[in-house]
Amino acid sequence: MSKLFVARDSRVAARSLDGEMMIMSGRDSTLFTLNRTATLLWQAADGVTPLDEIVERRICVEFEVDPSVALQDAESLARELANHEILQVSKEPILQKSAGASR
Amino acid sequence: MPELAAELETLALVIEIGEMPVRVKTNDPAFHHMLSDRYAGFVTASEHAEIEFNVDLLAPRAGDPDADVCATQRAGRWSLTRGDFSAEWEPDSRRGWIRQSANPYSIDSVLRIVHTLVLAKKGGFLLHSASAIRNGKAVLFAGVSGAGKTTISRLAPSDVTLLTDEISYVRRRSDGYVAFGTPFAGELAKIGENVSAPIAAVYLLAQGPENHIDAVSPSEAVRSLLSNILFFAEDEDLVRAAFDSAFEFVSRVLVSRLTFLPDSRVWELIR
Structure with missing residues (x-):
């Protein structure tokens, strides 16, 4: 099974407040609030760490979930965030000049 | 010629x-x-x-x-x-x-x-909100159409100076934020007074069976603020500026929810 890589889109503004990650699309100013799982994925999405490693090291550590189920859910989530153009998904590492600012 | x-x-x-x-x-x-x-x-x-x-x-x-x-x-x-x-x-x-x-x-x-x-570009914004000055401080009443901006403006007692019943003008200063009067009128069809005052509070409007003020979380305050900031441009830099302005504003100005009955007693809560 090929690996997937995820990276924060550089065209968004993002900040964490009260444990909630809030992201605004620079394209159409839509505001997203991520849940805990999506926040973990977002924060770890550096473009070079494979998604399965993110799931294993960040999500499975935080939640008691079966790794294969968690990976499947994480892939669905990553593609959903990609549809909103706040995350990039690729089968190759994603090299960016600067990832989306995340405070 | x-x-x-x-x-x-x-x-x-x-x-x-x-x-x-x-x-x-x-x-x-x-x-x-x-x-x-x-x-x-x-x-x-x-x-x-x-x-x-x-x-x-x-x-x-x-x-x-x-x-x-x-x-x-x-x-x-x-x-x-x-x-x-x-x-x-x-x-x-x-x-x-x-x-x-x-x-x-x-x-x-x-x-x-x-x-x-x-x-x-300067950390300020226009906000869908009524605003008024009482006791030298400005208060903003934010909400979408029908939330009660015009109603609460109409109920204001005589010691209140109305800045707008529709679009508030917010500028950032080194020590906080200032609200200015605007000629941008809503259903009240009355332009605001051309004066300004430091902003003491923002109330997110809701109508209910009794008057009360409730705390809201900072994240809810930011979300509500962002949903009421006037925004026209599809421009990444300006989106970031507005986003950052909302967070900065919430870190400096108290944002609460004001549930009110449509009668003048609501102003007893606004001092």
Whole structure:
């Protein structure tokens, strides 16, 4: 099974407040609030760490979930965030000049 | 041809909202008169203007004033269009033009858009909210149409100075935020007083069976603020600026939820 890589889109503004990650699309100013799982994925999405490693090291550590189920859910989530153009998904590492600012 | 030169004499007036004077020039005396009336209280005798617009009046046409505004920036020049007007503005030269029919609503929209663009660069914004001054402090009442902005404005007691019942003008200062009166009126159809005061609080409006104020989380405050900030441009830098401004504002100004009955007792909670 090929690996997937995820990276924060550089065209968004993002900040964490009260444990909630809030992201605004620079394209159409839509505001997203991520849940805990999506926040973990977002924060770890550096473009070079494979998604399965993110799931294993960040999500499975935080939640008691079966790794294969968690990976499947994480892939669905990553593609959903990609549809909103706040995350990039690729089968190759994603090299960016600067990832989306995340405070 | 001296007669023709006299006919084309340019008339100008300076409309100053939120300490930003904008000069509007037109050849049409009736339009000039209409603007003078429309912005009474915000027209200054000052020669200084930060922005200057030439207005070219067109014959009335069936442009849709309810259409979405399109504000785009290209090569340092802003293009602003809606069904009933088109305009361009170049921030570097501080000059621009507006093409519209002789009505007050189109230029009113252009002014709102230009103010949002200028404020965004300075940490300020226009907010869908009523605002008023009481005891030297400004309070804002935010909400979408029907939330009660006009109602709470109408219920204000005599010691309250109304800044607007529709669009609040918020500027950032080194020690906090200041609200200014605006001529942008809502259903009350009454322009605000041209005064300002430091902002003490923002209330997110809700209507209910009794009057009470409840705390909201910072994240809810930011979400509510962002949903009420006027935003026109599809521009990544300005999106980031507005996003950061909302967080900065919430870190400095108390935001609460005000549930109220539509009677004047609600103002007993606003001191």
